[in-house]
Amino acid sequence: MKPSNKGRKSAVAAIKVQDGWMTVETTVNGARQSWKIRPDDFLLDALRREGFKGAKKGCETGDCGSCAVLLDGKAVASCLLLAAQSQDREITTIEGLGTPSEPHPLQEAFVDTGGIQCGFCIPGMILSAKALLDRTPSPTEAEIRRALDGVLCRCTGYVKQVQAVKLAAERKK
Amino acid sequence: MGWIGKSVKRSDAKSKVMGAALYIDDYGYEGMLHAATVRSPYPRARIKKIDFSQAQKVPGFVRGITAKDVPGKNLWPLVMHDYPFLAEREAKFAGEAVALVAAESLQAARDAAAATRLLLEELPCVTDPLQALKKSAPRVYGRDNVFARYVVKKGDVAKGFEEADAVAEGIFTTGYQMQAYLETQGMIAFPESHGGVTLYGSMQCPYYVHDAVAAALGIAYNKVRVVQRSTGGGFGGKEDMPALVGTHAALAAVLTGRPVKLIYDRREDFISMSRRHPSWTQLRYGAKRDGALTACQAKFILDAGAYATLSPIVLWRGTVHAAGPYRIPHVLIESCAAATHKAPCGAFRGFGQPQSAFAHESLIDELALKLDMDPLDFRLKNALRVGDETATGQKLGESCGMVDALEEVRDASDWKKKRADYPAWKSGGARRRGIGVAANYYGVSLGARGRYLDRAAAQVQIQPDGTVMVAIGNTEIGQGARTVISQIAAESLNAPYEHIQVLETDTSRVPDSGPTVASRTTLMSGNAVLNACEPLRRRIFETAQEMLKKKGGAETPMSASDGKFSVAAAEVGFAEVARECYLRKLKMAEQGWYSAPPTSFDTETGQGDAYVTYAYSANVAEVEVDAETGETKVTKVTSAHDIGKVINPNAAEGQIEGGIVQALGYAFIEEIIEREGQVVNPNFTDYILPASADAPEFKTILLEHPYPAGPYGAKGLAESPIIGPAPAALNALRHACGVRLSHIPAMPEAIWKAVKHGDQKKQ
Numbered sequence: 001m002k003p004s005n006k007g008r009k010s011a012v013a014a015i016k017v018q019d020g021w022m023t024v025e026t027t028v029n030g031a032r033q034s035w036k037i038r039p040d041d042f043l044l045d046a047l048r049r050e051g052f053k054g055a056k057k058g059c060e061t062g063d064c065g066s067c068a069v070l071l072d073g074k075a076v077a078s079c080l081l082l083a084a085q086s087q088d089r090e091i092t093t094i095e096g097l098g099t100p101s102e103p104h105p106l107q108e109a110f111v112d113t114g115g116i117q118c119g120f121c122i123p124g125m126i127l128s129a130k131a132l133l134d135r136t137p138s139p140t141e142a143e144i145r146r147a148l149d150g151v152l153c154r155c156t157g158y159v160k161q162v163q164a165v166k167l168a169a170e171r172k173k
Numbered sequence: 174m175g176w177i178g179k180s181v182k183r184s185d186a187k188s189k190v191m192g193a194a195l196y197i198d199d200y201g202y203e204g205m206l207h208a209a210t211v212r213s214p215y216p217r218a219r220i221k222k223i224d225f226s227q228a229q230k231v232p233g234f235v236r237g238i239t240a241k242d243v244p245g246k247n248l249w250p251l252v253m254h255d256y257p258f259l260a261e262r263e264a265k266f267a268g269e270a271v272a273l274v275a276a277e278s279l280q281a282a283r284d285a286a287a288a289t290r291l292l293l294e295e296l297p298c299v300t301d302p303l304q305a306l307k308k309s310a311p312r313v314y315g316r317d318n319v320f321a322r323y324v325v326k327k328g329d330v331a332k333g334f335e336e337a338d339a340v341a342e343g344i345f346t347t348g349y350q351m352q353a354y355l356e357t358q359g360m361i362a363f364p365e366s367h368g369g370v371t372l373y374g375s376m377q378c379p380y381y382v383h384d385a386v387a388a389a390l391g392i393a394y395n396k397v398r399v400v401q402r403s404t405g406g407g408f409g410g411k412e413d414m415p416a417l418v419g420t421h422a423a424l425a426a427v428l429t430g431r432p433v434k435l436i437y438d439r440r441e442d443f444i445s446m447s448r449r450h451p452s453w454t455q456l457r458y459g460a461k462r463d464g465a466l467t468a469c470q471a472k473f474i475l476d477a478g479a480y481a482t483l484s485p486i487v488l489w490r491g492t493v494h495a496a497g498p499y500r501i502p503h504v505l506i507e508s509c510a511a512a513t514h515k516a517p518c519g520a521f522r523g524f525g526q527p528q529s530a531f532a533h534e535s536l537i538d539e540l541a542l543k544l545d546m547d548p549l550d551f552r553l554k555n556a557l558r559v560g561d562e563t564a565t566g567q568k569l570g571e572s573c574g575m576v577d578a579l580e581e582v583r584d585a586s587d588w589k590k591k592r593a594d595y596p597a598w599k600s601g602g603a604r605r606r607g608i609g610v611a612a613n614y615y616g617v618s619l620g621a622r623g624r625y626l627d628r629a630a631a632q633v634q635i636q637p638d639g640t641v642m643v644a645i646g647n648t649e650i651g652q653g654a655r656t657v658i659s660q661i662a663a664e665s666l667n668a669p670y671e672h673i674q675v676l677e678t679d680t681s682r683v684p685d686s687g688p689t690v691a692s693r694t695t696l697m698s699g700n701a702v703l704n705a706c707e708p709l710r711r712r713i714f715e716t717a718q719e720m721l722k723k724k725g726g727a728e729t730p731m732s733a734s735d736g737k738f739s740v741a742a743a744e745v746g747f748a749e750v751a752r753e754c755y756l757r758k759l760k761m762a763e764q765g766w767y768s769a770p771p772t773s774f775d776t777e778t779g780q781g782d783a784y785v786t787y788a789y790s791a792n793v794a795e796v797e798v799d800a801e802t803g804e805t806k807v808t809k810v811t812s813a814h815d816i817g818k819v820i821n822p823n824a825a826e827g828q829i830e831g832g833i834v835q836a837l838g839y840a841f842i843e844e845i846i847e848r849e850g851q852v853v854n855p856n857f858t859d860y861i862l863p864a865s866a867d868a869p870e871f872k873t874i875l876l877e878h879p880y881p882a883g884p885y886g887a888k889g890l891a892e893s894p895i896i897g898p899a900p901a902a903l904n905a906l907r908h909a910c911g912v913r914l915s916h917i918p919a920m921p922e923a924i925w926k927a928v929k930h931g932d933q934k935k936q
């Protein structure tokens with residue numbers, strides 16, 4: 001889940017720094033955002049500061065996946081990306097996935113299979129699963145496990161989460 | 174039964190999938206400061222001076238705090254009362270908290286902590302527990318570096334070995350394991366105008382936090398309030414430790430007069446918080462030719478680290494279970510917890526039992542092989558049954574599913590066939606297959622050693638609209654406590670499950686209910702809730718009956734299910750009845766209480782009733798080993814668990830699956846590398862946790878041998894599943910490759926070496 005930056009250098013380079021602050025323009029869950037940030041702010045911290053608390057901080061070293069968000073549809077560890085790297089890109093956080101009355105099929109499926117215990121890994125899990133299903137609507141079990149591999153869950157033993165992704169894929173058909 | 178035994182959806186699932194559940198780091202207050210901790214870098218050091226002069230220059234610095242600033246007593250009131258909240262003269266492990274800083278931002282707090290200068294004198298230290306027990310060792314604790322010693326003595330062990338036809342013996346060791354909850358430790362303290370403080374945070378045991386904060390601040394209990402927030406995993410790591418974190422936050426809040434947030438980063442969580450004790454066990458079993466065990470003798474040593482924390486109790490649990498779930502006439506177990514200059518070990522799911530079970534289940538296998546018996550049959554022959562006595566001489570009067578569990582896993586795993594077939598199994602090259610078994614029991618709740626804490630309170634309030642608020646003193650840490658408690662309340666009141674709301678645990682709502690540990694919540698809080706529901710149920714049922722009478726349904730007895738009450742064609746719903754109760758001015762709130770029955774236990778001999786009841790588990794693990802690399806994959810775990818009445822099968826399965834994966838991490842991949850008292854790998858990059866690809870296939874069997882004193886017959890579950898899988902997997906490795914690994918984690922290199930060595934010996 002390491003961030004990729006291909007072809008994005010120019011957008012980032014165009015941001016001006018003034019008195020140690022810079023402004024990034026990005027899109028989060030479909031809404032345009034303009035953030036005043038420090039050049040060394042990480043995306044995870046910026047998101048959390050702006051109220052997207054669903055992105056969790058489990059390690060800050062890119063190992064646990066609790067901070068996973070979608071960047072242009074791909075699951076990335078937001079604790080390893082600089083906030084500036086989100087310039088002109090589209091971010092999806094767990095808050096953007098569904099509403100309580102109309103949850104995303106993945107959110108429903110996680111509830112139905114019981115793939116939730118403490119819940120700390122769940123936003124990252126669901127977003128990683130979404131990146132997979134958007135790409136591969138009918139994944140095999142091995143593909144699901146690979147897609148979830150970047151997100152650690154200390155509680156569940158993973159089966160019910162894998163089942164949830166399968167169930168969501170079936171329901172979407 | 175309507176709600177009991179049903180896999181209802183978790184009450185907190187929705188908020189968690191929406192990302193709406195708030196954990197402590199998701200909260201903030203106006204004017205809130207951030208705190209950071211200054212830690213000793215040495216395993217042992219004399220503290221000469223703490224100098225904040227450079228820290229003060231960090232923009233946003235507010236104040237520094239040392240032991241001198243602790244207004245109350247600088248000693249944590251936990252078990253042995255030996256751990257200072259902030260080290261004063263001597264710091265006893267690398268990572269121990271020496272000072273705190275509070276600042277306007279997290280970054281400023283961390284910068285100020287880094288800029289705080291400690292003038293320390295390094296002192297000689299001891300980091301090996303066996304060395305620590307020697308007379309010449311540097312002092313960590315007391316006169317002999319021993320936090321606790323226990324003996325369990327039953328019969329005459331020398332006679333038992335005389336009677337034996339076969340004897341097996343060995344030394345087994347286990348390493349550290351981190352709880353590795355995904356959410357690190359964290360607390361927010363809010364200073365109150367009455368001079369007290371309210372704490373919010375991630376925790377298992379709010380009452381421990383309450384005790385510690387009151388002691389450190391030197392204030393009355395009624396000025397402290399502790400509220401649990403959504404907690405991102407605990408597994409024992411948030412049993413006692415949040416009391417330390419919370420006290421630090423509270424000190425900073427009271428001394429600055431502002432709210433203070435203290436969140437650990439992963440590294441400091443790794444170096445300073447509790448972890449599973451490394452262990453050393455010397456064990457001997459004797460048996461007759463027909464397989465009947467005659468004797469068990471064990472020396473069991475835990476490496477406790479620099480402060481006692483919960484070590485005496487962890488050791489006790491490990492000790493009383495150390496002979497295994499077997500009928501053995503002669504037993505002698507001696508144990509001790511040794512103090513070393515390392516981070517204190519403490520509570521971790523299983524609580525001393527994964528260590529002693531690794532030894533007993535490995536050696537039982539060896540003895541079976543010596544006797545030329547199938548290891549599963551050998552266990553079955555000796556397994557505890559109703560009417561038998563445990564190693565502590567406790568007679569099992571009821572609810573004992575050990576035999577049942579073993580038979581179930583034998584049949585469900587196709588044990589006999591695989592045990593016979595796997596040795597010949599070959600797949601291109603060096604891969605080998607094996608199947609192994611392990612049995613364990615688990616004393617539910619605190620038992621004789623923690624009997625003063627074994628009580629629980631509850632409050633149940635029925636609202637005028639028919640919804641119900643339930644407050645308990647135990648916490649939801651992911652295990653599903655709120656869901657199970659909701660089911661119990663719904664069942665008792667005949668309320669719809671969806672109408673029950675179990676509130677965040679708050680020490681001002683219900684009196685001290687002891688800790689959320691030892692798989693005790695369903696049993697203890699469940700019974701307390703039932704106790705509170707009892708009079709409410711009476712009022713609800715009587716009112717419903719009278720309402721139905723008016724509706725003309727007088728003759729036949731009333732039936733109550735699914736939140737509805739009916740007589741013949743007449744029907745009323747729970748909400749209508751609740752409203753009617755209010756109109757009749759009935760009391761719709763009650764307190765409940767439950768305390769565990771007294772236990773009789775003699776600490777001199779270690780004989781007596783150790784626990785009120787036991788859960789029983791059997792695990793069969795199948796492995797595939799690559800003999801050329803040592804890489805071992807656990808492909809399937811079949812397990813059966815007698816946990817009494819199962820309240821929620823889906824949640825129970827979740828506990829079991831999660832416990833098994835943690836156990837396999839313990840067996841094969843999770844390794845703290847410690848050199849001279851320093852943790853070398855304090856992060857998830859180098860301390861590897863099982864990921865989704867590492868999880869085996871599960872076959873999970875739930876067995877119900879009801880415990881009459883439990884709520885609807887329930888016992889407890891959370892910990893039993895983590896005890897057996899590690900030895901079962903190592904026994905499978907033994908079956909696959911013919912070698913006995915006597916240390917866990919068994920890393921690929923060790924497996925590879927052992928297999929190579931074993932193969933050479935065969936040739």
Ligand code: FES
Nearest residue numbers: 060062064065079
């Ligand atoms: S917090 Fe980003 S991967 Fe762990």
Ligand code: FES
Nearest residue numbers: 118119153154155
């Ligand atoms: S549910 Fe707790 S970490 Fe996944």
